[in-house]
Amino acid sequence: MNPVLTIAGLTLREAQRRWLLVVGVLLGGAFVLVYTTGLWFIVQHSPCGPRARPCATPFQALEFRAGLNMGAILGLYVANFLTVITAVLLPIDTLSGEIASGVTQTLASKPIRRAEIVMGKWLAYWLLVAFYIVLTAGGVIVSVWAVSAIVSGSGFVPPLAARGLALILLEATVMLTISIAGGTRFSTVTNGMVALGVFGLGFLGGYVEQFGVMLVAGEAGRTVMRNIGTIISLLVPADALWRLAAYYLMPAIVRDLEVTPFNSMYPPSGAMVLWAIGYIVVVGAIAVRQFNNRAL
Amino acid sequence: MSPAAAFAVETRGLSRRFGAKVAVADLSLAIPRGEIFGFLGPNGAGKTTSVKILLSLVAPSGGAGTVLGAPLGDREVRRKIGFLPEHFRFHDSLSGRELLRFHGRLYGLGGAALERRIDVLLARMDLVDAAARPLREYSKGMTQRIGLAQALLNDPDLVFLDEPTSGLDPLGRLLVRDLLRELRARGTTVFLNSHLLGEVEATCDRVVFVKQGRTIHERTLAAESAHLEVELRLGAITPAMLARLTEFGTGVTESDGVVRLRVESDTTLPSIARWLVAHDVPLYEMRSRRPSLEQVFLEVMGSDQRPG
Numbered sequence: 197m198n199p200v201l202t203i204a205g206l207t208l209r210e211a212q213r214r215w216l217l218v219v220g221v222l223l224g225g226a227f228v229l230v231y232t233t234g235l236w237f238i239v240q241h242s243p244c245g246p247r248a249r250p251c252a253t254p255f256q257a258l259e260f261r262a263g264l265n266m267g268a269i270l271g272l273y274v275a276n277f278l279t280v281i282t283a284v285l286l287p288i289d290t291l292s293g294e295i296a297s298g299v300t301q302t303l304a305s306k307p308i309r310r311a312e313i314v315m316g317k318w319l320a321y322w323l324l325v326a327f328y329i330v331l332t333a334g335g336v337i338v339s340v341w342a343v344s345a346i347v348s349g350s351g352f353v354p355p356l357a358a359r360g361l362a363l364i365l366l367e368a369t370v371m372l373t374i375s376i377a378g379g380t381r382f383s384t385v386t387n388g389m390v391a392l393g394v395f396g397l398g399f400l401g402g403y404v405e406q407f408g409v410m411l412v413a414g415e416a417g418r419t420v421m422r423n424i425g426t427i428i429s430l431l432v433p434a435d436a437l438w439r440l441a442a443y444y445l446m447p448a449i450v451r452d453l454e455v456t457p458f459n460s461m462y463p464p465s466g467a468m469v470l471w472a473i474g475y476i477v478v479v480g481a482i483a484v485r486q487f488n489n490r491a492l
Numbered sequence: 493m494s495p496a497a498a499f500a501v502e503t504r505g506l507s508r509r510f511g512a513k514v515a516v517a518d519l520s521l522a523i524p525r526g527e528i529f530g531f532l533g534p535n536g537a538g539k540t541t542s543v544k545i546l547l548s549l550v551a552p553s554g555g556a557g558t559v560l561g562a563p564l565g566d567r568e569v570r571r572k573i574g575f576l577p578e579h580f581r582f583h584d585s586l587s588g589r590e591l592l593r594f595h596g597r598l599y600g601l602g603g604a605a606l607e608r609r610i611d612v613l614l615a616r617m618d619l620v621d622a623a624a625r626p627l628r629e630y631s632k633g634m635t636q637r638i639g640l641a642q643a644l645l646n647d648p649d650l651v652f653l654d655e656p657t658s659g660l661d662p663l664g665r666l667l668v669r670d671l672l673r674e675l676r677a678r679g680t681t682v683f684l685n686s687h688l689l690g691e692v693e694a695t696c697d698r699v700v701f702v703k704q705g706r707t708i709h710e711r712t713l714a715a716e717s718a719h720l721e722v723e724l725r726l727g728a729i730t731p732a733m734l735a736r737l738t739e740f741g742t743g744v745t746e747s748d749g750v751v752r753l754r755v756e757s758d759t760t761l762p763s764i765a766r767w768l769v770a771h772d773v774p775l776y777e778m779r780s781r782r783p784s785l786e787q788v789f790l791e792v793m794g795s796d797q798r799p800g
Binding site: 197199202206209210213214297298299301302303304305306307308309489491492 | 510544547548549550551567568569570571573575576577579580581582583585586590594595597598599600602626639642
């Protein structure tokens, strides 16, 4: 069997034996359950929309659907946040911990490339994170659809939901790769601080860009804010991908109706997707190089 | 076979620095194939780093070498190498059998052949009963034995064992001793790092002493080379006589009428006796014995050593 698949298989088995999968499913399921319960009551009590109180005007109907859409975005915002934290924490000690304990010595002295160890672990954690996204973010979308179908008789799915989920996965992949790359260099605790700190920086960059543009008076100030945000998004292409996802998950009319911390009036350029993919490749290559040159 | 491949390990001037600290200063080794080689030295002498350099776990700062004829860093040659690290830690959620299966696959093994090999090794290491249990439930000795099995999965031509008996009880040590004999019979080269000098003495063909990253002494332990310590109780001892005795051996000392010296072989003993008689030196007693490796170790390392 290919060494990458052998390492990935072992990593998945470890995740299963350490109850990671069970805990992920239980907590992810609990999240979807709580979300669905809240959504159920909110939708039940909306001024119009439920079967018993059909909306009288097309505008009211639009408002009901906009409400459902915001509900979905809110749920996905939390799912996205949980996913990013999961993507950082899951692999946080996979390399640093095994280097410190000496487990890697018997792996790296086998007739395999060190890159295959990194790639195998990356693949396993990527699959786990993708599964977690299907569970939580997918759960939110199914929940919105099911609640709206049951309460109002017409199931609602946010526009471009698949594209939104793909962008959340891309964001999680960026953070996962940063976390694995950090593990080739730093101890577990330092790596956690670095990876979460980097994510926080990207998050802040998004806020500078969004609210700075809204709050700062004068075109010159707004341009500065936007540039700061863009530079940070290029350095850490994570939160920008969520904002792009949120942009795609809303119809244009709703975007213009409401601006909240959970969505985006000024979406990042679509080129951010290509940048993020390139970023993952480069950070992954740095991780491999770092691990190759490291004394084990 | 190229001349280089006659040696399982051959190095010239290997060195490794970690910042300002020199772990390996100038390591030159030539280990013939099939030899049980003991690598001895106090803690921090650079033994483990040397092994790691030979296994490409650590890149050398200088020097060069070959392992099984391939230059250091070669990946394919590792298919024929086994390794048990000093700090044997494995994925402890796996069972013993799963661990061996996983490491076997990394060697490129698989299928029924791998399963048969695992069965043989589990039986050899007396771990058949524990094969299905997770490693986290293993005792230290059991973990070390499964680690040994891991190092032998590929039926290696060269195996590095770094302190392979550190976690073993006397029975476990006996098992390793027998195992080393089996490996020798199969022609496997064994590179053994150990503190347990009694064990090294019982199993190794040759030892090299390393101190502060340098090889400082080499000794063949095979029976034909004796390295005897000779004690002579003499009637009259003069400085001139002591000076003459240095022609027979090294390390000539005198105390309380007893002269001690080291000779290369027991064939020197009659020559000493003849010389003493010819020079009318009263000889009351002549004893010879092989110094223990521990004595040699302490002597070679010098008095500046402190427990590591």
